[in-house]
Amino acid sequence: MNYIIKVFLTTIIVSNLHAQEADFAFTNVNVISMENDQIIPNQTVLISAGKILSIGNSQDISTIASGRIVDGTGKFLMPGIAEMHAHIPGNQNGTELVEETLFLYLSNGITLIRGMLGQPYHLELKKEVLNGEVMGPRIYTSGPSINGNSVRSIAEAESRVKAQKEAGYDFLKMHPGLTLENFNAVVKTADEVGIPFAGHVSIDVGIRRAIEAKYASIDHVDGYLEGLVSGKDPNSNGFFGLEFTDFADEKQISGLVQATKENNIWIVPTQVLMEQWVGPKPAEELSILPEMKYMNKRTVAAWINTKNGVLNDPNYNAEKGEKFNEIRRNIMHALHEAGVGFLLGSDAPQVFNVPGFSIQREMQSMSKAGFSNYDIIKSGTVNPALYFGDEGKYGMVKAGFSADLILVDQNPLDDIENMEKQSGVMVRGKWLSAEFIQNKLEDIAKKYDN
Secondary structure (H helix, E strand, C coil), rough: HHHHHHHHHHHHHHHHHHCCCCCCEEEEEEEEECCCCEEEEEEEEEECEEEEEEEEEEEEECCCCEEEEEECCCCCCECCCEEEEECCCCCCCCHHHHHHHHHHCCCCCEEEEECCCCCCCCCCHHHHHHHHHCCEEEEEECCCCEECCCCCCCHHHHHHHHHHHHCCCCEEECCCCCCCCHHHHHHHHHHHHHCCCCCCCCCCCCHHHHHHHCEEEEECCCCCHHHCCCCCCHHHHHHHHHHHHHHHHHEEEEEHHHHHHCCEEECCCCHHHHHHHCCCCCCHHCCCCHHHCCCCCHHHHHHHHHHHHCCCCCCCCCCHHHHHHHHHHHHHHHHHCCCEEECCCCCCCCECCCHHHHHHHHHHHHHHCCHHHHHHHHHCCHHHHHHCCCCCCCCCCCCCECCCCEEECCCCCCCHHHHCEEHHHCCCCEEEEEEHHHHHHHHHHHHHCC
C-alpha cells in the first residue's frame, strides 16, 4: 500500500513539473542547495516571477513551455552570496557611481549587501533596487555613523537612535570614539526602540562590554586582540590593536569566545582588509591587481599612500604585520570552532578592496584561517538570511526562494577559488550572463583608463 501511494505521488509531482511554465530554466546542472554540503546532480531548476518555481531531475522535466534555457551540464548552481560589510556611494554627484558600484558587487555573484554607512538616499535606493528600477543586490542599510563626534551626550545618543529607527534604517552603525557613558545610552535606547547595532568597538567600551551589550555583529574582529592584553594604555593600541601584537596573551581567547557564543553575536571578519592594509606586501604590488582597473586612479593612488603610511611607520616591521594577522586568524578559528556565527564581509570599497572582487579574496583569507569551503559559502548564503530573520526567502536553492543564484563552472566546495569562475549571475530572476558582465566591466575599465 505504501509503495502504491509513493508511486502515485511521484507521478503527480512529475506531471506537475512537466506542466509548469517558467520564465527561465537551468538544465542538467549540479545543484549546491546549501541545505547541506551535498551536491544534487543532473537537476533542472525552473524560475518564474523572480523566484525558484521548482527543482527536479532533468530526466523528469523534459520540456519547458516558455522562457530561456541555460544548459548547466558540468556546472554548479548555488545561491548568490552576500557582502555583509559593504559601502554604497551617495548621490551627491548623481547616480552613475552608485549604479556602477552596485554592478561591481553583482559581477562577482553578490546578490545581497549590508551597507555599513547609510544616508537618507540609501533608503530610497533600497526600494528602487527591490522594485527593479535600479539593477543591484538586495540592500540592508545602517543609518549615519554613531561615533564620538556624532554622539557627545546621553541626550544626543537618545535622539539619534530614535531618529534612525523612525527613519526606517535596518540597524545602527557603531564607529570609534564613543565614551562608555554615551555608548551605554545608545544601547539602552536601541534596546527600547528595537533597532540592532553593529560595527566597531570603541576603546573606552572594550570588547567585554561590547559582547555583554549584545552587538548584532562585531565587524573586523574589532577589540578582540586588545582584549588579550593587560596593563597597557588602551589608547596606545594602534590600528585595530597592531601595537599590542607582541603583548597578546592568546590563552585569554577562550574566555572571549565563550562570552561571544553565549551572547549570540555574529562576526564579520573582513580579514582580507587587514592582510592587505597591515600585511607586508608592497603597495605597488597590490595596486596592479587585475581588478584595480575598475577603480578611479585617484582612489588607487590614495590607497597606495594609506598603505605606505603603515609600511613606513618606524614602529612597523613585516614580522609584526604577519604576527598581527596570525593572531587574528587564531581568534577567528577559535570563534568558528566554538560555533559562533560568521558573516561574509570584506569592507569594500576600502584599501585595495574593489567591490565584488574583494569578497573573492575574503573567502580565500577565511580558507587560510581554517574554515571549510562549505562553511565559507554558508557565511555568505544561509547565515545572512538567519541574521536578518529572512529564513525561507533567500540563501538556498529551494523552491519558493528568491532566484538569487550563481552558475559556477567548477565545484567551489572542492576549491574556494572556483568561486571566481562564474558563467553568470541571476538576481531576483534576472539573468546576467558572463558575456554581459564582461562587457559591462570593460566599459567601466575604459572609463578609468586615462
